[in-house]
Amino acid sequence: MLVVIANDLPPAVRGRMKLWFVExxxxxxxxxxxxxxxxxxxxxxxxxxxxxxxxxxxQRTTTSPGYKIWGIGNLYRDLTEISGLQLVIEKNMDK
Known part of the structure; x- marks a missing residue:
């Protein structure tokens, strides 16, 4: 399984993605x-x-931990790796 989340895609890429993916x-x-x-x-x-x-x-993988994460460009969340485990950092916003 593959999940892609984007802020903004070029129209040609978005059209091609719709061939393989559900949006x-x-x-x-x-x-x-x-x-x-x-x-x-x-x-x-x-x-x-x-x-x-x-x-x-x-991306779902057959190896531990069962997934792989990639990031391209400006993300609203940061990616980190701790002991071989990829994680998404939630930013703590104090009110």
Missing amino acids: PRANVFVSGVKDSVADKVVEYLYSHCPPESGLMVF
């Missing part, structure tokens, strides 16, 4: 593509999306 919300794409196809999709996104796209990609 339940604007710029959120979900697909059950195989791992080899998922790797090619991630390569395509890295080569065709500018940093302004703000992509966050989640």
Whole structure:
């Protein structure tokens, strides 16, 4: 399974994504593509999306911890790795 969340995609990339993915919300794409196809999709996104796209990609894997996360450009959340475990940092906003 592959989940792609974007701030903004170029129209050509968004159109191509709609061939492989379901788009339940604007710029959120979900697909059950195989791992080899998922790797090619991630390569395509890295080569065709500018940093302004703000992509966050989640891929299910058969190895521990069971997922892999990629980030491209300006993300609203930061990615970190602790002891080999990829995590998304939630920013604490004090009121």
